[in-house]
Amino acid sequence: MFEPENDIERMLMLASAEPAERPGFARALMDAEVFLVLVPKGGPIVPGPDGNVTIPEGTKLTLPSAVRGEEKLIPFFTAPSRARAWFRGDHIVAPDRTRDLFGRYPDAPFVLNPDSDYGKHFTPQEVKFMLAGHFEDGPQTITTKAPEQVLLGHPKEIPDALIAALGRELDAVSSVRGAWLMLASRAGESEQSWMLGVDHDGAWEDVRAAIGRALVGDVLKGRMLDAMPLDSSSLSSTLRTGIPITASERGFLKKLFR
Template sequence: MFEPENDIERLLVHASAEPAERPRFARALMDAEVFVVLVPEGGRIPPGVDGKTVIPQGTKLSMPGAMRGQETLIPFFTSPSRAKAWFAGDHVVAPDRTRDLFERHPGAPFVLNPNSDYGKDFTPAEVTRLLAGEYDSGPQTVTASSPQQVLLAHPKEIPAALIEALAREFDALPSVRGAWLMLATYPGQSEQSWILGVDHQGPWPDVREAIGRVLAGDILGGRTLDALPLEGSSLAATLRTGIPVTAARRGPLH
């Protein structure tokens, strides 16, 4: 059970259910206090005589990586408790600022709150946009492991331009086996948004970057678009009944 402990966690939970709130969350996160895990060289921290953590002078500290498939991401956390829940070995939790953390590691992917009910991946391209002050452009991924009620519907009008643009991008990704588009209504959300379910066998960041290229223009017409991998999703069966978004090159039967 994820109970928000501070303002940035409350914004994170809100953004997971309200796509329109995600730019606000991104803007707040950049200057928020966050936390990182630091592990000493050798992996051991000797306890002090009073039981408190003691870091010997000259000890080198480093941040452990978080694995996402074959990719290593830099983890950071919205509270000390999220960090402690993720790393079981000897470590210290140190405060940081998101903007400073991003600037110290140019070109690196990040993950907020790995293994938590609410977290977010940041691709290198997204980090670059955020550092440039672009909070509402490009795809963002917010993870919500807690169940959410979503009402899915078939659109009355097919968004031909959006489907064609997605198909062109997915045609260049052999990992994409199929994709389907529907409309989604989230609790407390007055406007419908697009939701895209993707069957893929490969790194999800590749799919996310392809979608980002499609969304570079105003192709959504004011709507937002959420994308999710279908494997293991409770929405998979329903989403596969949506509008097919598949490239022409998918095998002899296509």
């Protein structure tokens, strides 16, 4: 039984049941006090009679990893009791602030309250979004300052629900001539994301809004989705070989049936 011990835990429970509450929880979490498990290396922690601990000279404190499959994540906790319940070995629990923690490890995946009834995984991309002040569930526009290395591939399992949702919304946008979906692996990130390429001749804001409507619910299954307008680049050429999302290339059909 998970009994909330503070406001951020009450917000976490509410956000887990109400999607509309999730942006507010993410915003509050960034400036909330959270807690880390620190494990000694080089010497034991010595408890004093006053309840404080002494760290012997030469002892280093390190963050343990939580494991999900083959991936290692940085654990953090909403209360000291959650940290103590997760790590049974010799350790101390130290307070921190989520914004500072994410800022120190912006390229790392995190997990809040591992092995607890209420928690959340954060991909490196989610961490970057939150550090940049993006908390909404809808799509965000991010401009990169330097070229990124992106490897595209076809998924082993077809995301039928995601394809159906994107197809339904993009088919309703008259400026969309075609759209294709592939898996993307970015340099320095352990988790794959979806990459959607859209061929259109109208306002990108209309496409962006349609994608936002399609992503309501859990169709992404924890993955991130990036979308880009297609042009003459090699990346766009590769994306056109992906899973077709829209029913057809409208321009081609219009020429056939006029």
